[in-house]
Amino acid sequence: MRQVPAITIDGITLSQSLAIIQYLDETRPTPRLLPDDPKKRAQVRMISDVIAAGIQPLQNLAVLQKVGDDKKLEWAQHFIIKGFNALEKILQQTAGQYCVGDEISMADLCLVPQVYNAERFKVDLKPYPTITRINITLIELDAFKVSHPSYQPDTPPGL
DSSP states (O other): OOOSOEEEETTEEEESHHHHHHHHHHHSOSSOSSOSSHHHHHHHHHHHHIIIIIIGGGGSHHHHHHHOTTTHHHHHHHHHHHHHHHHHHHHHHHBSSSSSBTSOOHHHHHHHHHHHHHHHTTOOOTTOHHHHHHHHHHHTSHHHHHTSGGGOTTOOTTO
16 A cells, blocks of 8 residues: 555564554563553553544545645544544543553554644644643653654655
8 A cells, every 4th residue: 555654574564553563562572562461452452443543544645635635624623533532531441641551552652643643633632631641641751752753754844
């Protein structure tokens, strides 16, 4: 599909964020991105899927180009708000310091870029205190700071 992210590692090339994250979790045991506890692991996967499959694809460049410049903002806001309404309710049940309890997980890796997209598309985050609190905590961590799009050499202008 000629999409990013993609990684060549251990003699294979993988694309799609969740596949990459799960491969790294399975082959590089620290830090763990999927909890050992099956219930928490299912919650992490649920939250990750809500974001990666339910919210984020509707802001992909190809989709927004098809929608057109005059409807792009309205389209993105509509689907982010719809997704964040559901996500906020889930996180109110699962969150500790992070999306699921007090350990960083794959869900947190999905949350931060989606909040970035929400801000980029001028979504009011006041109705989402849990999402906002977790995001603020995460973006203060060095690993999240250095992975911010503004620090990546191939980030297109305007992002």
